[in-house]
Amino acid sequence: MLEVKTLSKSFGGFVAVNRANLSVEKGEIVAVIGPNGAGKTTLFNLITGVLKPENGKVFFKGEDITGLPSHEVCKKGISRSFQVVNVFQRLSIFENVQIAILSRERRTWNLFTPSSKLAVEETNEILESVGLMGKKGRTTGLISHGDRKVLEIAMALGGNPELLILDEPTAGMAPEETSRCIELIKDLSGKRGLTILFCEHDMEIVFGIANRIMVMVRGGTIIQGSCNEVRSNQAVQEAYLGGSDVC
Amino acid sequence: MFKNTLGGKGRIVGSAVIVLLFLFPLFLPRFYIYLISIILLTGLLATSLNLPLGYGGIFQFHHAVFYGVGAYAAALMITKSGLSPWVGFVVGPFAAAFLSLIMGLICIRLSKLYFGMLQISLGSLVWIIVYRWYSFTGGDNGIHGIPVPEIISSQNNAYYFTLLVTLLSLWALYKIINSPFGSALQGIRDNPVRSGMIGINVKLHQLMVLVIAGFFAGVAGSLFIVVDTAVFPDMLFWTLSLEVLIMCLLGGWFTFLGPMLGAAVIISLRTFVSGFTDYWTLPLGILMMLVIFFLPNGILGYIQDKLYGKIAEQAEAVEQTDLAQPAVKES
Amino acid sequence: MDLIYTIFSPKLMSQIFVGLSRTVILFIVASGLSLILGVLRIPNIWHGSLYMVGAFMTFTISGAIGGGSLGFWMALFLAPLGVAFVSLIAERSFFQHLYEREHIMLLLLTFAFSLVFGDLVKMVWGMEYKSVPVPRVFQGSVHLFGGLPFPLYNVFLLGIGPIVAVALWLIVNKTKIGKISRAAAVDREMVGAVGINVSWVFAFVFMIGCLLAGLGGALVAPTVNVSLGMDHTLIMEAFLIVIIGGLGNIWGALLGALIFGLAQSLGILIWPQFGIVFPYAAVIVVLLLRPTGLLKSTW
Numbered sequence: 001m002l003e004v005k006t007l008s009k010s011f012g013g014f015v016a017v018n019r020a021n022l023s024v025e026k027g028e029i030v031a032v033i034g035p036n037g038a039g040k041t042t043l044f045n046l047i048t049g050v051l052k053p054e055n056g057k058v059f060f061k062g063e064d065i066t067g068l069p070s071h072e073v074c075k076k077g078i079s080r081s082f083q084v085v086n087v088f089q090r091l092s093i094f095e096n097v098q099i100a101i102l103s104r105e106r107r108t109w110n111l112f113t114p115s116s117k118l119a120v121e122e123t124n125e126i127l128e129s130v131g132l133m134g135k136k137g138r139t140t141g142l143i144s145h146g147d148r149k150v151l152e153i154a155m156a157l158g159g160n161p162e163l164l165i166l167d168e169p170t171a172g173m174a175p176e177e178t179s180r181c182i183e184l185i186k187d188l189s190g191k192r193g194l195t196i197l198f199c200e201h202d203m204e205i206v207f208g209i210a211n212r213i214m215v216m217v218r219g220g221t222i223i224q225g226s227c228n229e230v231r232s233n234q235a236v237q238e239a240y241l242g243g244s245d246v247c
Numbered sequence: 248m249f250k251n252t253l254g255g256k257g258r259i260v261g262s263a264v265i266v267l268l269f270l271f272p273l274f275l276p277r278f279y280i281y282l283i284s285i286i287l288l289t290g291l292l293a294t295s296l297n298l299p300l301g302y303g304g305i306f307q308f309h310h311a312v313f314y315g316v317g318a319y320a321a322a323l324m325i326t327k328s329g330l331s332p333w334v335g336f337v338v339g340p341f342a343a344a345f346l347s348l349i350m351g352l353i354c355i356r357l358s359k360l361y362f363g364m365l366q367i368s369l370g371s372l373v374w375i376i377v378y379r380w381y382s383f384t385g386g387d388n389g390i391h392g393i394p395v396p397e398i399i400s401s402q403n404n405a406y407y408f409t410l411l412v413t414l415l416s417l418w419a420l421y422k423i424i425n426s427p428f429g430s431a432l433q434g435i436r437d438n439p440v441r442s443g444m445i446g447i448n449v450k451l452h453q454l455m456v457l458v459i460a461g462f463f464a465g466v467a468g469s470l471f472i473v474v475d476t477a478v479f480p481d482m483l484f485w486t487l488s489l490e491v492l493i494m495c496l497l498g499g500w501f502t503f504l505g506p507m508l509g510a511a512v513i514i515s516l517r518t519f520v521s522g523f524t525d526y527w528t529l530p531l532g533i534l535m536m537l538v539i540f541f542l543p544n545g546i547l548g549y550i551q552d553k554l555y556g557k558i559a560e561q562a563e564a565v566e567q568t569d570l571a572q573p574a575v576k577e578s
Numbered sequence: 579m580d581l582i583y584t585i586f587s588p589k590l591m592s593q594i595f596v597g598l599s600r601t602v603i604l605f606i607v608a609s610g611l612s613l614i615l616g617v618l619r620i621p622n623i624w625h626g627s628l629y630m631v632g633a634f635m636t637f638t639i640s641g642a643i644g645g646g647s648l649g650f651w652m653a654l655f656l657a658p659l660g661v662a663f664v665s666l667i668a669e670r671s672f673f674q675h676l677y678e679r680e681h682i683m684l685l686l687l688t689f690a691f692s693l694v695f696g697d698l699v700k701m702v703w704g705m706e707y708k709s710v711p712v713p714r715v716f717q718g719s720v721h722l723f724g725g726l727p728f729p730l731y732n733v734f735l736l737g738i739g740p741i742v743a744v745a746l747w748l749i750v751n752k753t754k755i756g757k758i759s760r761a762a763a764v765d766r767e768m769v770g771a772v773g774i775n776v777s778w779v780f781a782f783v784f785m786i787g788c789l790l791a792g793l794g795g796a797l798v799a800p801t802v803n804v805s806l807g808m809d810h811t812l813i814m815e816a817f818l819i820v821i822i823g824g825l826g827n828i829w830g831a832l833l834g835a836l837i838f839g840l841a842q843s844l845g846i847l848i849w850p851q852f853g854i855v856f857p858y859a860a861v862i863v864v865l866l867l868r869p870t871g872l873l874k875s876t877w
Contacts, residue, residue: 048444070443080444088437090501099434103446108431111423115430159445306682357869360681364621365865368818372858379852485814489689496686526701532693539687
């Protein structure tokens, strides 16, 4: 479904992503791991149009989407959550998700119908499925970090994506929140049939739910394979020697 | 719209205010009617500014250009062509919207402060052309004695016309803010990257809001001609732009009626103070400083925060049991 | 010599020199503005008022010390210092508390200050125009270019310009505090993390910038009617110059001032009624081609 071929990006002299490769099949859950600074978020930014790559290509469902701006990428069916929480602080949880839906429905050019009447059911449905229904009226500037990360995912769902890209979805979450999040991801993949690409630091989570794993070191892909293949790979073990900083 | 600002009681207060506005000419002296007319149209101007500013997060630093261009376009149309003044009144807002589109296309590539400063540059150019083109625009004298249709030429009728148009415009702007477009706009204000990521074409939406804001600024300009039968180059000068910005800030730029309130306060204050002394800008400056330091969300913003602060407190109490955010590592 | 005479008519050369003297004033003021904008990220609207105050103070000081040459020199020295002092107080008392807030608040505060000072000047000095006499040493003109007179004072300005430019360049590039300021412009947190008191760096930069505004005002005083409203026109021009030069770039301010000053004087030569529009048109052309300014900005 998603093919990334020799993608590269530098900032000044610093090479952030160096001829990275990635493939994600429909219905899979793929994880990207690597030490700190390996370029995972930059890779996601390149795929989703937040940054423009210098070299390489990105294909989604066979179509070349390299370099398209974010809003175009979103319309193709890719949604994304951010590592550093990126929500609409002054609006309520409900409104945050609602906007995502309205945007998908191309309704944002509607100047006169009151928003409060549109997409209410769908918004509630999503909020219910992620467990935020009880807090939907709260201003997002005021909710907990864990809830905000879940909201990130909820907003991504609003776009009704085929591919969901999650950037460190459980970062900063407490244990109960983390397990809830994992369940949610499994649900999204199993029940909703979404294809999921994510990156994480917690190896247990990664090996727990990923079908395949891609390992990034210093901007480049070392290997992409099943959990066992990755665990037994020489290069991967070398990359993690001497550092407790795993992914 | 009052419901959102002040709760259920707001509806009653709001209706009372509107009824009062309609009754004013019956008992208030002429001067006050004139003053209120000015307040209404300036409030409309401020509200139109607040669309990109408070709801869109765009640094619209030279909004007065659209007001002035709208007014001048209408004035020139009325005085130079042989057509009815009504044509002029309609031409004004569209001219302003058109200019807004052009300037928007030029400035929108840049963000934040750069956008604001570029707008000031372009606006200053427009001002200087109007100021210098004596033969066409009357230069620093402006244009006086603009003929206005009979039916709205009397002081009271001009007032009613202004009131009507202002209410209609506010209603339209209110609808826009509460529409999906308005939601998308606020999303862009809060987080442009996020907005792009959920499929919103940020630049295009911003351009649209600039055009709408320009249009209604032009409406305010046309209204000024109805009330004052004159136009002046000062209407285009950057000091007016900043004054209107102060009105939004003073009233509360995250609220809908804040700008109108700000306009009322500042114009009333100016009229009152000017009665005593020549030094109006000093108190205005001091007022600004007070607002900046103590009331950054404006008067209505402050009231709103107080009213809804209680709800937020309860939410926070629940939040205390959740964990705090740890540092985030780079991937 | 003959060839030069045919290409550059005396009138043209004379106008160019007039334009250049105007450039000097514009440069001095704009460089101060650019400095504040580049390091503190404040669009300092108050700058115009300080320029005006500098001019009015020059009037008062030179008048108080007998109105002769000595008066002027004293004023040239004291007025900018006075302005710098006032700006320091303002920065420490008011501006520094807003650095953590949104930028627009700082802009509005500088506007508030300009409003207040606009009236203060009116109160202290009244509403009529003031005249500052040209110091005796510079009275009269030199005859260049086919006999057209060129005021000696303007020659003085043409001399001062490069001196200020070089001095500024030395301070910004060669002194320790200059280097710290440049670093703070790019990454203020990093500078703070290295243990430097960023707050005082900002105060210093703000003061220097404002001093330049006062200096510009003092220098321009003998050549114009010192009047209310000087602040408004000048701040508009200064901002435009800073934008086309590149935010925070001192050489950009010089380039912008050159374009502006020359466009104005040449414009008036070519089209007397509308000549004043030329610099603004030049600004638009530049911005259409290079919206971020001609030279690199620090933003």
